[in-house]
Amino acid sequence: MEQYYQREIETMEPSELKKLQSEKLKKQVRHVYEHNAYYRRLMDEKGVKPEDIQGVEDLCKLPFLSKQDLKDAYPTGMLSVPMTDCVRIHSTSGTTGKRVIAFYTQHDIDLWDECCARAIVATGGNEDSIVQVCYGYGLFTGGMGLHGGAGKVGALTLPMSSGNTERQIQFMMDLGASILCCTPSYAAYIGESLKEQGYMPEDIPLKAGIFGAEPWTEEMRQDIEKTLGIKAYDIYGLTEISGPGVAFECSEQTGMHINEDHFIAEIINPETGEVLPEGEKGELVFTCLDKEAFPMMRYRTRDICVLHRGKCSCGRTFLKMAKPMGRSDDMMIIRGVNVFPSQIETVLLKEGYTSNYQIIVDRVNNTDTFDVYVEFLPEDFEDTMKSIAAKEKKLQDALKTMLGISPKVHLVEPKSIARSEGKAVRVIDRRKLV
């Protein structure tokens, strides 16, 4: 029997859902126009007034928001309520320029938690479940998001945060955790560690896993399901829109249901901005219908993806999104962390290196490897191996501070990184994720 956290909403008739979205959109556009000077200016420039938006069909009249807008509006330009009304912030990793600070009122947190609660219940979770959250807690939305969702469901939450695998396994086994929430690569790692310790899938108390924050393949899903003896569910989200739970997978495991009562999804042509018909591949765009503090309107996620509406065997009527198939910008997701090549370039120049570098990303045993090759400055060369190792370490530390994850740094001979005539190949991603 399929379980729902909010059956009447999750299985709402599409025509009713559209009506609900239209009403919310009208109200939301007014809220944003009145309280957000930045978006008001964009609307004015486009000659759109709140009264022009009478329903979902008018959505295409609204201007887009992009990461660049968030950068321009940093830190509080996108805030649409007084800061004193907010109860929390979260933030994306990255340079000050690329970093986004998202604000939440209590109402915003409640609806986000609700979205995560739907995701947990869709995996069979209920108030008797023991939910082990090993996404990072803190500015990252992963930990607090699933934590909030588990709280709504009334499950027992183990707020483990990431790392310390030995302790993760100990608590999992001693308390009998039933749902594991983490990145798929960490789930695979925990699975391998359990196997090494001699546990068979039937010895492991877990029943389900909710894995997201990084791209993963169907093969990886089957691998994790087999090792842990669970059903593995995908989850999608981004800090700008709220966090994990913008979309979640059901028992059918053929795409993620978008929480359409809170978010309208569109697919556009990333070059022209033109809205594409259902089923076509393009850039995913979200409009927040209920958020107060940080209500993104037509926010371009840069994720390339396909949407499908159709009858799902789980009974949910929400639109389904396929796993993102790539990006329309150069962002990479490495071990669950968003990385832009420009961040690496910034560090190199600050540390006195040239911008001649190469990033190689691969996946070995379900874990991302991240190598950065940088050319030596001839004047920096010394006669000992120790000095080279020390320079690599220093650069590695500086990159870790900037990115939040640690690459393996390799200093190489000057002029040894291939220079091509046209665009330099800065990134080689060998992970076959699509």
Place this chain on the structure above:
Amino acid sequence: MAVKQLSVLAENKKGSLKEILTVIAEAGIDLRSISVADSERYGIFRMIVSDPDGAVKALSAAGFTSRTNEVVAVAIPDEPGSLLHLLNVLEKADINLEYMYSIINSEAGSAYMVLRVDDNQWTESILEKEGVDILTEERVKASFKE
């Protein structure tokens, strides 16, 4: 008193030492000693040559990364245990030896050694006290054929 050493960075690939030696030979520079340190990806060739500065110039023109730096050079008796004695002296003074190698010399009865340490002056003062024969640039130079 220390002597000048030439160091060259080279990627760990087939033929790189040959290319470096070609440049040095074509510049008419004589080689007394060579030591190779290698890791998975690169090697550092350290050499005592007749004209280190000239070698850097020629190597740089050929696209190689190189540099000179000062190292301590000593002559030790050509007999069993003399290198061990030298190491004992360094150890007692708590001097960390980064690497060392020998130089071909034509002086009968002694062996020339290059020592890479952090502080050349301090090391030389310790060795001097222990009566170790410290080489000057001139003495090393003299070992090259005119």
